[in-house]
């Protein structure tokens with residue numbers, strides 16, 4: 001590996017490389033002091049610092065606590081960037097190996113994305129769950145790679161990164177993407193096409209001509225200003241920025257409606273069926289009863305009909321208390337949460353249709369597809385179930401063309417604004433889908 005291909009576009013600390021090239025390297029201090037006030041050049045943190053007797057320089061050094069999981073950087077740390085010629089790309093880098101066809105909605109989005117990439121501008125793709133938003137990127141990425149540009153798709157969550165990687169590898173076989181997340185094997189691989197968690201962007205500096213942020217509304221990106229800073233730092237000053245989401249936050253939704261934000265809306269799914277609309281059902285105080293009677297009855301009836309279910313809970317403890325009662329209906333019923341050591345196995349078993357009912361926290365609200373499921377939320381009025389969370393988890397139903405419908409039930413102990421807004425948003429998308437001829441009736 002050449003120095004150029006190792007360093008290009010990255011901003012690294014001593015611990016992250018073996019040898020430093022003699023030329024083409026620029027440096028700056030990791031912690032910048034402005035009138036005695038520290039600011040971290042890697043994550044832009046200005047408030048979260050600590051001091052320690054430093055093993056490297058022997059002084060008392062200030063270090064950044066905000067980005068410490070990427071390796072500790074102190075006031076004596078240097079950041080290194082490559083300023084030499086960039087590595088050359090494969091002449092077929094942009095050859096797209098994809099024989100699928102785009103839906104009418106996807107086509108519009110695809111050409112708008114390609115135009116934004118060509119003009120180095122910003123564009124939002126607001127595509128309902130199941131619309132097929134990844135395919136919308138292919139043509140734009142292909143033309144960027146053909147033009148010798150460097151492209152990054154970033155997503156807040158590593159499971160989304162891992163799901164995107166094989167798809168992009170298949171369609172750009174001449175440009176296998178470098179796939180970056182905490183602990184990934186591709187750490188030192190150069191590619192003009194990068195797929196990374198937003199966290200990994202801390203290690204890049206003015207690297208990308210095209211930066212695509214997928215699931216832009218997902219935690220923690222929306223709440224974390226330093227991740228948003230990382231995105232800005234990783235893109236070149238003149239570059240395209242593409243956002244993808246099924247559920248933009250309220251401010252963006254209103255900007256789109258007022259025409260203040262460049263956006264393409266795909267209100268309908270690829271398979272041209274409307275989105276299933278959630279229904280609400282009162283279930284009393286579900287925290288007291290463990291599992292309300294009408295919920296148990298609904299699950300029992302569905303299981304007897306052979307229908308598979310995904311059931312969302314707001315908190316692990318209520319879910320775990322409910323599990324034994326569900327197991328009385330069917331012993332194969334399982335629950336899953338973020339820290340569950342068998343999380344991957346259970347999700348895979350649900351995909352293979354070996355589990356009739358999976359209870360889950362909001363970790364499965366997005367990014368997963370289980371064909372032919374119905375969806376329920378227990379305690380839909382809980383604060384964790386925001387409008388966007390409810391739209392996302394409702395989006396788990398009816399995704400496949402073989403089973404395009406699906407029941408979604410919000411079991412609640414008092415309706416909330418978020419529930420009503422989520423239902424309104426789904427109805428509005430269906431109305432637009434019909435109006436634009438993207439849904440067959």
Ligand SMILES: [Zn+2]
Nearest residue numbers: 054057061076
């Ligand atoms: Zn030091």
Ligand SMILES: [Zn+2]
Nearest residue numbers: 040043064067
């Ligand atoms: Zn920092």
